[in-house]
Amino acid sequence: MATGTTQKLSASLEDYLEAIFNLADDEGQTRSKDIATTLGVARSSVTGALQLLRSKGLANYERYGSVTLTSQGRAVAREVARKHDILTSFFVDVLGVEKEVAQRAACQAEHALGSEIIGRLLSFVDYVAARGQDGCDLAGEFRLFHGRRSATKTKGSVL
Amino acid sequence: MATGTTQKLSASLEDYLEAIFNLADDEGQTRSKDIATTLGVARSSVTGALQLLRSKGLANYERYGSVTLTSQGRAVAREVARKHDILTSFFVDVLGVEKEVAQRAACQAEHALGSEIIGRLLSFVDYVAARGQDGCDLAGEFRLFHGRRSATKTKGSVL
DNA sequence: TGACAAAGTTAGGTGGGGCTAACTATAGTA
DNA sequence: TACTATAGTTAGCCCCACCTAACTTTGTCA
Numbered sequence: 001m002a003t004g005t006t007q008k009l010s011a012s013l014e015d016y017l018e019a020i021f022n023l024a025d026d027e028g029q030t031r032s033k034d035i036a037t038t039l040g041v042a043r044s045s046v047t048g049a050l051q052l053l054r055s056k057g058l059a060n061y062e063r064y065g066s067v068t069l070t071s072q073g074r075a076v077a078r079e080v081a082r083k084h085d086i087l088t089s090f091f092v093d094v095l096g097v098e099k100e101v102a103q104r105a106a107c108q109a110e111h112a113l114g115s116e117i118i119g120r121l122l123s124f125v126d127y128v129a130a131r132g133q134d135g136c137d138l139a140g141e142f143r144l145f146h147g148r149r150s151a152t153k154t155k156g157s158v159l
Numbered sequence: 160m161a162t163g164t165t166q167k168l169s170a171s172l173e174d175y176l177e178a179i180f181n182l183a184d185d186e187g188q189t190r191s192k193d194i195a196t197t198l199g200v201a202r203s204s205v206t207g208a209l210q211l212l213r214s215k216g217l218a219n220y221e222r223y224g225s226v227t228l229t230s231q232g233r234a235v236a237r238e239v240a241r242k243h244d245i246l247t248s249f250f251v252d253v254l255g256v257e258k259e260v261a262q263r264a265a266c267q268a269e270h271a272l273g274s275e276i277i278g279r280l281l282s283f284v285d286y287v288a289a290r291g292q293d294g295c296d297l298a299g300e301f302r303l304f305h306g307r308r309s310a311t312k313t314k315g316s317v318l
Numbered sequence: 319t320g321a322c323a324a325a326g327t328t329a330g331g332t333g334g335g336g337c338t339a340a341c342t343a344t345a346g347t348a
Numbered sequence: 349t350a351c352t353a354t355a356g357t358t359a360g361c362c363c364c365a366c367c368t369a370a371c372t373t374t375g376t377c378a
Contacts, residue, residue, distance in 0.1 A: 012365060033325060045366055047327055052364095064326060064373055095279040105276050112267035120254040123305040130304070138297070145289070146282040171335060192355060204336055206357055211334095223343055223356060 006076075007056065011111035014080050015039060016049045017058060020069055021077035028074075029066040083110040086122045094128050096143045166215065170270035173239045174198060175208045176217060179228055180236035187233075188225040242269040245281045253287050255302045 009017075019038045023030040032050065036043045050067060053059035058073030069077055084106045091102035113121075128138050168176075178197045182189040191209065195202045209226060212218035217232030228236060243265045250261035272280075287297050 010364075031325075032327095041365090042367060043326065044328080044368080048365080091276060095276065095283060097276060097279060101273075101275060105272055108271035109268055112271050113264055114260075116260060117250060117254065117256060117264050119309065120256060120305060123308060124254060124301060126308075127301050127304045142283060142286050145286045146279060149282060149285075150278065169334070190355075191357095200335090201337060202356065203338080203358080207335080 006072075009056075009076065013049065013053060013056075013058075014076070014111055015107075016046075016053060017069065017073055017077040018080045018084065020059065020067055021074065021081055024068070028068045030068075031066055035067070080110055083113065083118050086118055086125065087113075089125050090121050093125060094139050094142070096139065096146070168215075168235065172208065172212060172215075172217075173235070173270055174266075175205075175212060176228065176232055176236040177239045177243065179218065179226055180233065180240055183227070187227045189227075190225055194226070239269060242272065242277050245277055245284065246272075248284050249280050252284060253298055253301070255298065255305070 016035065016039070019035050020030050023034050023038060032043060032046045035049075036046045039046075050059055050061055053073065054061060057070055058076060059067060059069055061067040087106035087109055088099075088102050091097040091105060092099055097105070131138050175194065175198070178194050179189050182193050182197060191202060191205045195205045198205075209218055209220055212232065213220060216229055217235060218226060218228055220226040246265035246268055247258075247261050250256040250264060251258055256264070290297050
């Protein structure tokens with residue numbers, strides 16, 4: 001089925017869509033090579049993924065040609081990217097996590113969380129921002145709170 | 160290596176450890192059958208996973224016998240369960256997500272987030288609780304905030 | 319234009335994680 | 349004690365996602 005009903009995608013395929021989406025130039029085009037570099041996989045792995053995405057009606061490309069997303073693919077990619085951004089800003093702006101760490105965590109978690117929780121997370125980020133407007137700096141307060149307690153405890157962990 | 164250095168485990172193996180940990184009776188024992196039921200996999204898949212966990216020094220068991228965790232396995236399982244609980248209470252107590260949904264999301268996300276973020280999340284839950292003690296019901300306020308905005312927008316999503 | 323580098327593809331292999339079907343132990347009961 | 353149901357194992361298969369090595373195509377430039 002080329003234009004299939006929205007089937008559940010693996011985390012890996014979502015990553016490919018997101019990468020293509022982010023790499024797209026003005027014409028919405030990318031090259032296989034750049035996808036490989038971005039995701040840190042072999043070029044041949046990209047070929048395989050692109051064939052899969054094409055068979056699912058999410059990407060257009062032909063052998064030795066450049067890659068674009070179908071409108072369906074773009075919609076999915078946008079949603080993944082959106083989750084990524086929401087998670088990142090929650091981690092950074094609310095929890096006070098370092099940007100790098102936040103980005104990496106967002107990459108992992110974006111595939112695990114459904115729209116309901118992501119939606120609430122977005123609301124929450126906005127809520128904290130809104131309270132900030134009213135002069136109540138929740139994020140800052142929390143940082144103090146966390147700083148005090150994590151100074152006390154040792155932070156060793158098995159994982 | 161039987162008592163290897165703490166290697167990174169797959170999400171799947173973490174799930175097995177967690178299940179064994181949760182199923183353990185007074186003697187810390189479980190049966191393969193119950194693991195299969197809990198995780199919704201075939202009994203033969205459990206056998207395979209147990210062999211792997213044993214080879215990594217995380218579980219004790221012998222053919223046709225009952226299953227226990229080694230102290231190392233227990234430590235890892237406890238950490239996974241801890242992540243699960245922290246995530247669940249963040250989703251429920253802060254974001255106001257329904258318990259069922261929260262549990263399922265926690266199962267997925269517990270493998271994706273590292274100790275740093277989990278630690279901050281725990282702090283955050285505690286912070287919200289502490290503010291609650293001081294008569295400032297952040298969670299309740301947020302729920303109102305979220306309710307207002309999600310009443311306005313349509314909530315369709317591609318994923 | 320022809321030669322060469324870079325990009326892309328194919329073939330074939332690995333490992334993880336799951337499945338079914340068929341077999342073997344174990345345990346409970348007539 | 350023998351029979352049978354249940355639990356556990358093994359063998360063999362599949363799919364996903366990655367890899368390397370070898371090949372083909374494309375594009376650049378002397």
